[in-house]
Amino acid sequence: MTQGPATPAAPAHATVAITVNGRLHHRTVEPRTTLVDFLRETLGLTGSHVGCEHDVCGACAVLLDGDPVRACCIFAVQADGMSVTTVEGLAPERGEFSALQDAFCEAHALQCGYCTPGMLIACHDLLARNPNPDEEAIREAIGGNLCRCTGYQQIVDAVELAAAGKVAVHG
Amino acid sequence: MKAAPFAYMHPESLEQALEALTQHGADAKLIAGGQSLVPMMAIRLTRPACLVDVNRLPELRGITAAGPQHLRTGATTRQRDLQEHLELARLVPLIGAALHWVGHVQTRNRGTVGGSLVHADPAAELPLAALLLNARIHLRSQAMGERTVQASDFFISPMFTATGETECVTAIEWPVWDGPGIACAFEETATRQGDFAIAAAACQLQLDAAGICRRAAVGLGGMAGTPLAFPDLAGKLVGQRVTRAPARDIAEVAVRRTDPGSDLHADPEYRRHLAAVLLTRVLLRAAATAAPALVA
Numbered sequence: 001m002t003q004g005p006a007t008p009a010a011p012a013h014a015t016v017a018i019t020v021n022g023r024l025h026h027r028t029v030e031p032r033t034t035l036v037d038f039l040r041e042t043l044g045l046t047g048s049h050v051g052c053e054h055d056v057c058g059a060c061a062v063l064l065d066g067d068p069v070r071a072c073c074i075f076a077v078q079a080d081g082m083s084v085t086t087v088e089g090l091a092p093e094r095g096e097f098s099a100l101q102d103a104f105c106e107a108h109a110l111q112c113g114y115c116t117p118g119m120l121i122a123c124h125d126l127l128a129r130n131p132n133p134d135e136e137a138i139r140e141a142i143g144g145n146l147c148r149c150t151g152y153q154q155i156v157d158a159v160e161l162a163a164a165g166k167v168a169v170h171g
Numbered sequence: 172m173k174a175a176p177f178a179y180m181h182p183e184s185l186e187q188a189l190e191a192l193t194q195h196g197a198d199a200k201l202i203a204g205g206q207s208l209v210p211m212m213a214i215r216l217t218r219p220a221c222l223v224d225v226n227r228l229p230e231l232r233g234i235t236a237a238g239p240q241h242l243r244t245g246a247t248t249r250q251r252d253l254q255e256h257l258e259l260a261r262l263v264p265l266i267g268a269a270l271h272w273v274g275h276v277q278t279r280n281r282g283t284v285g286g287s288l289v290h291a292d293p294a295a296e297l298p299l300a301a302l303l304l305n306a307r308i309h310l311r312s313q314a315m316g317e318r319t320v321q322a323s324d325f326f327i328s329p330m331f332t333a334t335g336e337t338e339c340v341t342a343i344e345w346p347v348w349d350g351p352g353i354a355c356a357f358e359e360t361a362t363r364q365g366d367f368a369i370a371a372a373a374c375q376l377q378l379d380a381a382g383i384c385r386r387a388a389v390g391l392g393g394m395a396g397t398p399l400a401f402p403d404l405a406g407k408l409v410g411q412r413v414t415r416a417p418a419r420d421i422a423e424v425a426v427r428r429t430d431p432g433s434d435l436h437a438d439p440e441y442r443r444h445l446a447a448v449l450l451t452r453v454l455l456r457a458a459a460t461a462a463p464a465l466v467a
């Protein structure tokens with residue numbers, strides 16, 4: 001493994017304690033490991049996707065201490081002591097879906113599914129803050145998430161469906 | 172791509188952070204929100220040997236009054252926190268008007284006010300707002316101690332500011348315009364909302380009860396290597412009504428002083444056209460907001 005540069009007298013690895021989906025994990029990481037790589041490769045939580053890796057596409061979005069952020073633009077060392085919720089943490093129980101996830105199924109809000117974890121995080125945060133968003137608020141909330149399949153309309157439909165509470169259970 | 176290896180330091184005080192900068196000089200880079208720095212590291216446009224994380228320093232964060240004429244924002248105050256601060260929205264409305272166009276919820280939750288200024292992208296919104304109001308930027312280092320730089324002297328060229336290699340931006344003091352009849356407006360065109368502007372225009376006006384302009388500031392973003400302010404042109408508005416003709420005249424003169432680049436999205440001629448339209452529009456919109464009954 002490549003070691004950190006010799007100039008500054010700081011250790012090449014750091015120990016972090018990060019709570020992910022309610023469970024505390026202690027791990028040793030290289031400083032350059034991004035939070036999304038930490039989640040996927042160190043913890044095996046592959047729900048968060050790596051898209052552009054430079055702050056454009058939003059596929060890696062997670063909640064950090066409750067707020068949506070892009071996990072490709074934070075290093076895991078920076079999240080030491082913090083709490084992360086990934087797409088795996090949105091469902092009430094393993095094997096179930098949240099109402100929003102059911103609404104995504106219902107409204108065909110995904111095709112290839114690559115953007116879906118980021119979309120779900122963005123929309124989950126929106127509904128937590130604003131249970132009855134209008135279309136403009138929904139489009140603003142997903143403005144930082146690229147989707148190349150749906151044309152976004154079905155995603156907007158899904159959030160409206162979830163907000164209206166008219167979702168069949170798919171999970 | 173992944174960032175090149177680096178050493179990570181998370182000082183527990185500003186003094187420790189400044190010490191790290193003194194010690195490592197150009198090898199070290201401060202990181203706050205990381206919304207510009209981390210992408211640049213990921214595509215290896217920059218590869219600092221050492222990152223000094225100032226996210227957890229409480230002395231760099233927060234929004235407070237700085238005397239009656241200024242509002243102080245700590246350098247690492249998140250853009251989202253600025254947006255949601257009611258007192259800030261009342262005292263320096265231009266910040267909120269600018270932030271409407273900055274990134275997305277996910278980036279504003281991390282991105283900081285000081286980070287945006289010191290990154291100094293010529294098309295970024297907060298630098299334009301800071302220049303327009305001529306905000307005061309506080310810097311600190313071990314060698315020079317505390318000093319302040321006016322925004323008019325701060326932005327030097329794309330991604331280059333008056334901040335020294337061993338200095339840290341600690342706070343920004345935003346002038347508060349006092350009295351009735353004050354309004355601002357900010358508009359831009361980008362390929363999608365939240366991206367950097369192809370052209371941006373902003374203004375802040377104060378109109379008296381008769382609708383006459385008493386104070387004005389106008390500026391453009393994305394039209395040169397730094398944001399641009401035009402105090403002399405703004406001065407020409409003072410003493411008259413801000414109607415379409417003078418607004419258009421000022422916009423036409425302002426865009427002739429710009430030096431916009433050319434890229435995939437727009438050539439210089441189109442950018443000038445766009446900037447003139449946007450500047451005219453913000454002047455009329457701010458005037459209508461400041462004195463709604465008086466603008467025909």
